[in-house]
Amino acid sequence: MEPSEGLMEVSVIGGYLGAGKTTLVNHILRQASERVAVMVNDFGEINIDQALIDSRSENTISLTNGCICCSLVDGFVSALESVMSFRPKPTRLVIEASGVADPGAVAAYGHGPGLALDAVVVVTDAVRLCEQVADPLIGQTVASQIDAADVIVLNKIDLADNLIAAKTELARLNPDALLAYASHAEVNLDLLFGREIVRKSDPTSQVGTFESRSHESTQPIPRAALEALVENLPPEIQRVKGIVRLAEAPHVAMVFQLVGRNWELRALADRKNSPDGNRLVVIGPKGSIPMQWDDALSSGN
Secondary structure (H helix, E strand, O other): OOOOOOOEEEEEEEOOOOOOHHHHHHHHHHHOOOOEEEEEOOHHHOOOOHHHEEEEOOOEEEEOOOOEEEEOOOOHHHHHHHHHHOOOOOOEEEEEOOOOOOHHHHHHHHHOOOEEEEEEEEEEEOOOHHHHHHOOOOHHHHHHHHHOOOEEEEEOOOOOOOHHHHHHHHHHHOOOOEEEEOOOOOOOHHHHHOOOOOOOOOOOOOOOOEEEEEEEEOOOEOHHHHHHHHHHOOOOOOEEEEEEEEOOOOOOEEEEEEEOOEEEEEEOOOHHHOOOOEEEEEEEEOOOOOOOOOHHHHHOO
């Protein structure tokens, strides 16, 4: 399912210094089965397996799986222009924000021409989280990063002595975000990207095995039907995303996204590439998605 067909989806990875952002980028580059472009501050921290490298230049590394790494040393705008000019065009852009940056501000670039913002992913350190939030020097920065997240990766759970305290702190700072647990930043990419990226699931992973179902229809959907869908979803559902047209404004394609318990509806920025009809995908643990999960949408037509 391509909810933003013709557009490059943007995922922003934020989090404080040492949380595991670069480790997560490495994991994405190893596991992604779509063509991904990654923008990072420094190639030196990206430990790419030499067997994956197809070619490299001063500011770009091309991988054998079609993924691309670009350096931000020459500036964000310059790197973005380079990414947009690649052919074939990547389907996803992953931006690693610096450890002290506001990932919400970086995400603003995801609304630019030819781009569609997917989600802000913030990596947190399960060992040091409570200490960092309480620190008068960095606490506000860490808390603000967490507040901007759609998806929170609680990393290093294998090293944490008090995981419950870290979970409680995250629930206080951002109760609506989807929370994923990880060791060595190994997260199921279905959770990060909201659609099937990894074809092979690891039954031993912390996030378990996931499944997805899709909805496609041609008639505009009443907003009340969309809200009924959200209200009736099983609590285990992790993500829903796609493009819809509302009966109240059928000429405007809208991006719908639910992450955890938080959902939003916004106009698609690129009107020229607006797809017709409605296309949604729902993701949850295996066995959690009812066959008729989209009944509310069908009854609204």
